[in-house]
Amino acid sequence: MGTELFSWELFTWGIDNFSERKDVMKSDPFSSGGCNWWIEVYPKGHRGHDDGLAVHLGVAHPDESLRPGWRRRVRFYIVYLDQSGQELCRTPDISRLFCNEIPGCGHTLEFTLTELQEKGFLENNKLRFQIYMHVLEVVNQVKSTKDDMVDFHGV
Template sequence: MEKLSEKAFSWEIDNFSERNGVIRSDPFTSGGCEWLLCVHPKGNLVDDHLSLFLHAVNPVSLLPGWRRRASYRLVLLNQSGKELRRTAGERRFFCAEAEGWGSQRMLPLTKLQEEGFLEDNKLTIEVYINVLKVVAEGNLTGNEMVDFRGFHVLNRQAVSVSNIFVLHPDVAVDIRSGIKEVKTAYMNILLGLVETLDKAPHSLSETELTNAESELSELEEAGFKLDWLKPKLEEVSLKRKQAASSHRVSPFECIDFLVKRFFLSCFSEH
């Protein structure tokens, strides 16, 4: 393995133990390519370990068949610069089917919880990259089809699909159908459902919420594991009902409106 002596990026995360969900770094450039780091501080991929991954930035902006061959190393440090953990130097192909690589078991969560392990609750991540080969970079329309873990999706959907699998790696392990067209149709339903639930609750109609419930049930029957999406649907439904009830006109407001309308009509007649 070639020596990785040049640091490509350093990232300090404040209040680390208070963070939830995936944390993404700002994009950075190394070897003429754009990258970002993704951290799962609560062990989203493996329950008892922090997970850390290096990703290609905006893979949908690259031509079909794009590839990057690169060596990388990921290093965890505390605020004083003491090394907590590092990965072995890895040489990987980054491509549409695998646009991110890293470690699911970077550091046990119990270590992070030890008193004094993280100084001032700050974690620093350094990444060392040596880009060995770049193939087929360029712009595209986003309408090209790519194969992502057996799902044929539009290239512009690749990032969204990748994010789902990164955060929920077992989401599709029990899918019953092996037919490409059926799997693609199911994935489009899932992407549409996620997009719907990302909207402001008050902007959704009752029909949209009913359809969302039906789609979630259909996907679960097809074998998708969507326990992570159910609470979101329940939350959006509740907020939508609360927003609707807060805008209801009370009977007293109706009477007041009718009285005012009556007097206005009397004056207009004279």
């Protein structure tokens, strides 16, 4: 096992023709904290939030790239931008433990497509946002034991 220190990193993504999108979209993988990540965007909501835009941060292909027992403790937040790069909305900080059992999590904006357009999120039908991400802890564990515990959203 090991713990490493990482600085805040910024990942920006713009999605053209957003109002025409129906299915989940995934960014290209990017590297941080010793593993690959991606951003998933659910334009029609995710798990019970049928109308709200959902943006998730997740570990890309964890079974292929990480050893059993891996964990990443991450703090992140999402900033939604207008087309000139000005901040429209910022989520609260989200601190999560990512592991095999929980490889992703995110945030849902409770805005319908019409509200996103009215509030300026979709100028020229393009959604732009940034994810600020800080990997706080990296654990690479070869084998897990029956006594291992997983923090599930602070429960």
